[in-house]
Amino acid sequence: MSAETGTGPRRHAGVDGDAAVRAYIAEHAGDFLTELKQWLAIPSISADPAHRGDVAASARWLAEHLRGTGFPVVEIWETAGAPAVYAEWPAADPQAPTALVYGHHDVQPADPPEAWHHPPFEPVERDGRLYGRGASDDKGQVLFHTLGLRAALAASGAAAPPVTLKLLVEGEEESGSPHFAPLLRSRLDRLACDVVVVSDTTMWAADVPSMCTGMRGLTDCEISLYGPDxxxxxxxxGGAVPNPAAAMARLLAGLHDDDGRVAVPGFYDDVVELTGAERELFGRLPFDEDAWLATAGSRAAAGEAGYTTLERVWARPTAEVNGVWGGYTGPGGKTIVPRSAHAKVSFRLVAHQEPGRIQRLFREHVERSVPPGLRAEVVFHGPGVRPCFSDIDAPEVRAARRAMERAFGTEVLFTREGGSGPEADLAEILAATLVFVAVGLDDDRIHAPNEKVEVDLLLKGAEAAAYLWSELAGARSGAG
Amino acid sequence: MSAETGTGPRRHAGVDGDAAVRAYIAEHAGDFLTELKQWLAIPSISADPAHRGDVAASARWLAEHLRGTGFPVVEIWETAGAPAVYAEWPAADPQAPTALVYGHHDVQPADPPEAWHHPPFEPVERDGRLYGRGASDDKGQVLFHTLGLRAALAASGAAAPPVTLKLLVEGEEESGSPHFAPLLRSRLDRLACDVVVVSDTTMWAADVPSMCTGMRGLTDCEISLYGPDxxxxxxxxGGAVPNPAAAMARLLAGLHDDDGRVAVPGFYDDVVELTGAERELFGRLPFDEDAWLATAGSRAAAGEAGYTTLERVWARPTAEVNGVWGGYTGPGGKTIVPRSAHAKVSFRLVAHQEPGRIQRLFREHVERSVPPGLRAEVVFHGPGVRPCFSDIDAPEVRAARRAMERAFGTEVLFTREGGSGPEADLAEILAATLVFVAVGLDDDRIHAPNEKVEVDLLLKGAEAAAYLWSELAGARSGAG
Structure with missing residues (x-):
């Protein structure tokens, strides 16, 4: 059914492009899994200094693998922390757009080891699943790109991808990407691109393929109110001096109005509202609220009036009280007016809220709210994380959706994520559109014992990746 | 100037009653102070089990002293804790009213000893002050009664006081009087009285004599709100499930309305409002709010709208947040929805608020306020302390005020106290009117190193005590 052509990747002739891609992937799935298992065997735990050498070995393994795939440029970029791997494969057409794939090669710790039914760094396949730390998050999802690229080149017979393809696979994502934004800024010339493809998220379900189109940002702070000495x-x-704990309660209670909206003036100014199309597509996801509540261990859903639970966690900004303390907290009673009270408050942000502006608005709100005789301090923990967001009608998103739909053979829906990663930095610093092409599942147990990935989804990911670059090249030329 | 008559207390002849009382007190002041110093030398610290024997010795010393004063009945009443001393001296007239003097013979600990310029249990007189633990709180103020009684008997030539006089001097007041109410209930027949004279408080100032007419009660609780598992x-x-810390903030913020009034429905139903006369008399006290704020270490006064600071702390009920905690309280941020939140809340009560009713109202308020999906727990710490209150127009209060005015030679004003002691139990269980005849000062450093009492005020107290019984006997017969 297939024949090698020249020294480049093998080409499937005599079948249509998609069938050739599928055939290639099916033929090479075994080798692909063997290689992935080699990589998964390297315990590249970025959070643990004892595994610093393993993170470096993981970077070297990936670099070698990328060279083997055919990338003419492969570099290991050292940072003040763990190394990132960079690769580049220019398109034959100098007018072709440039796409950057983002992923990470570090993994979560594997504690507690006794909770794993197989050792976390001795990956095993069983019942169509590949078990091992990093199988889903994120080595499996990084590696499907090389299989996909090989398949695309084999199917098309081209010697280079239809876009200039760059990969940036960092080594500190599981440690909060502390050196990632500086790395991006210092390598702007090398990283310039039109679109960033992120393969580090999940789909709705194995039978409901979907693409993420946004992640909430975050900024969080500690508030202190000081009263008597x-x-x-x-x-x-009591009853005659201002009580910092009572004032803190009023301040925190005033974070929301009776409709559950954040009551900090100006908070919603820059929010991109959901479109009717997005709400309709979200609404078609088979969401089981009772199951979701059971997962949360919560007896009720609650939040901003007028929005569904999915809309609340994906597309609406929030103010959340993460902690509060002050005064007497021991056994029994102590009838005091406490000298101070403290709280931790975090804000989840959506596009285009700027963490810096939200910090300023909140500081001003606190200053206005603090009663006479009390002193307020608000300390934000760092600059915050920007939200990220892709318009579902953006040509790049539509192109990626077509690639996914060709791979899965069914309509691809849209999701968002409630949390945040380094993706917003990518979009912001590189000034590129984000698209999320990923095949993880929420039950992959990333960050938990017995992490796994569904092998058939991983291969679908490779297939989507195989179609992605020509779809993007076509979208750009169509849009340009 | 004086001559002994018979075997009873010496009688001053040829001068008016008050002058005779003054002369007697002046003549016996030295002996009185010598005896008081003996008593103060006994470290009757009820909170410290190592001083259990000293508390017992203090009771024995007082019993002996009361016998020497002439009380025909003197008993030491053992309790499950420290012993109380009881004494009784029947009036000659069986129709005479019965008065009970309340005080305590235990003292606060004297830590830290190095902060005392003289050892706490080696009392010394210096510059018109007597220094020593218990000098003001409360041995000095108990003992002025025996000097006063001797003076009254000497001046009148009577063999017995004009009222049936009872004394109950407990030994656990500084430990919260844990066995006092049961003692009262078990000895109701012996303790029956028409008026209770409490000598364990302070006056406004040395040159502004005053009488306390009320003490706020107290009930306090711990509230817990439980959310996700x-x-x-x-x-x-975040943003889609109820947050217990945010709900706690709303609950605590809802304790007060915008006027600083407690917003628990029904809370004010039983409150005895201040009369115009009381407010006028309070207003005549030379209150320096800036000095008070400096003492509090607070930058502002705040509280229920429409009331002065003194009215707020003396005569208005409050809800106070004593402590609050929940969620993440460590360094940095942790972006969680906490599973639970907790608070300590205390209510200061004024007559005729019943702690039990306030507890019920608050429980109902919390149940109504807790949002769906959260579970509330409210645990009150014991039954609470009733407020106590005396009408400034009650015959007993007017009689005591006349006695004080005769002693001090000036108008006596009224105060209240913001805190609570066992006095409400006395009033409630014995169903008697409370009057406060005391000469302590706020700067006596009770509960602190270098406690002292002003010797001249102590002698004024003895003088007021000397006049008190005939004033009370006259008031009762006038009122009856």
Whole structure:
């Protein structure tokens, strides 16, 4: 059914492009899994200094693998932390767009080891699943790109991808990507691209393929209210001096109005509202709210009026009280007016809220809210994380959706994610459109014992990746 | 100037009653102070089990002293804790009213000893002050009664006081009087009285004599709100499930309305409002709010709208947040929806608020306020302390005020106290009117190193005590 052509990747002749891609992937699936298992065997735990050498070995393994795939440029980029791997394969056509694939080669710790039914770094296949730390998050999803690229080149017979293809696979994502934004800024010339393809998320379900189109940003702070110089006896002073704990309660209660909207003036100014099409597509996801509540261990859903639970966690900004403390917290009672009270508050942000502006608005809100006689301090933990967002009608998103739909043979829906990663930095610093092409599942147990990936989904990911570059090249030329 | 008459207390002849009382007190002040110092030398610290024997010795010393004063009945009443001393001296007239003097013979610990310029249990007189633990709180103020009684008997030539006089001097007041109410209930027949004279408080100032007419009661609780089974990631769930910390903030913020009034429905139903006369008399006290704020270490006064600071701490009920905690309280941020949140809340009560009713109202308020999906628990710490209150127009209060005014030679104003002691139990269980005859000062450093009492005020207290019984006997017969 197939014949080698020249020294490049093998080409399937005599079948249509998709069939050739599928055939290639089916033929090479075994080798692909063997290679992935080699990589998964390297315990590249970025959070653990004892595994620093393993993270470096993981980078070297990937670099070698990319060279073997055919990338003419492969480099290991050292950072102040763990190394990233960069690769580049220019398109034959100098006018072709440039796409950058983002992923990470570091993994979560595997504690507790006794909770794994197989050792976390001795990957095994069983019942169509590949078990091992990093199988889904993110080595499996990085590696499907090389299989997909090989398949695309084999199917098309081309010597280079139809876009200039770049890969940036960082080594500190599981440690909060502390050196990632500086790395992007220092390598802007090398990383320039039109679109960033992120393969580090999940789909709705194995039988409901979907693409993420946004991630909420985040900024969080600690608030302190200071009152009397020391705790006061409430018999002598209670009811006649301002109480920081009561004032904190009023401040925190004032974070939301009665409709569950964040009551910080200006908070919603820059929010991109959901479109009717997005809401309709979200609404078609088979969401089981009771199951979701059971997962949360919560007895009720609650939030901003007028939005569904999915819309609330994906597409609406929030203010959340993460912690609060002050005054007497020991056994029994102590009738004091406490000297101070403290709270941790975090804001989930959606496009185009700027963390810096939200920080300023909240500081001003606190200053306006603090009663006479109390002093407020608001300390934000760093600059925050920007939200990221892709328009579902953007040509790049539509192109990626077509690639996914060709691979899965069914309509691809849209999701978002409630949390945040380094993706917003990618979009912001590289000024590129984000598209999420990923095949993880929520039950892959990433960050937990017995992480796995569904092998058939991984191969569908490779297939989508095989179609992606020509779809993107066509979308750009069509749009340009 | 004086001559002994018979075997009873010496009688001053040829001068008016008050002058005779003054002369007697002046003549016996030295002996009185010598005896008081003996008593103060006994470290009757009820909170410290190592001083259990000293508390017993203190009771024995007082019993002996009361016998020497002439009380025909003197008993030491053992309790499950420290012993109380009881004494009784029947009036000659069986129709005479019965008065019970309340005080305590235990003292606060004297830590840290190095902060005392004289050892706490080696009392010394210096510059018109007597220094020593218990000098003001409460041995000095108990003992002025025996000097006063001797003076009254000497001046009148009577063999017995004009009222049936009872004394109950407990030994656990500084430990919260844990066995006092049961003692009262078990000895109701012996303790029956028409008026209770409490000598364990302070006056406004040395040159502004005053009488306390009320003490706020207290009930306090711990509130818990439980939400999800465990802390939730705010990226995945934030904004879509009820947050117990935010709900606690709303609950605590809802304790007060915008006027600083307690917003628990029914809370004010039983409150005895201040009369115009009381407010006018409070207003005549030379209150320096800036100095008070400096003492509090607070930058502002705040509280229920429409009331002065003194009215707020003395005569208005409050709800106070004593402590709050929940969720993440460590360094940095942790973006969770916490599983639970907790708070300590205390209510200061004024007559005739019943702690039990306030507890019920608050429980109902919490149940109504808790949002769907959260579970509330409210645990009150014991039955609470009733407020106590005396009408400034009650005959007993007017009689005591006349006695104080005769002693001090000036108008006596009224105060209240913001905190609570066992006095409400006395009033409630014995169903008697409370009057407060005391000469302590706020700067006596009770409960602190270098406790002192002003010797001249102590002697004024003895003088007021000397006049008190005939004033009370006259008031009762006038009122009856």
């Amino acid at each position: 020391g705790d006061l006896h409430s018999g002598s002073f | 465990g802390d939730l990631h705010s990226g995945s769930f």
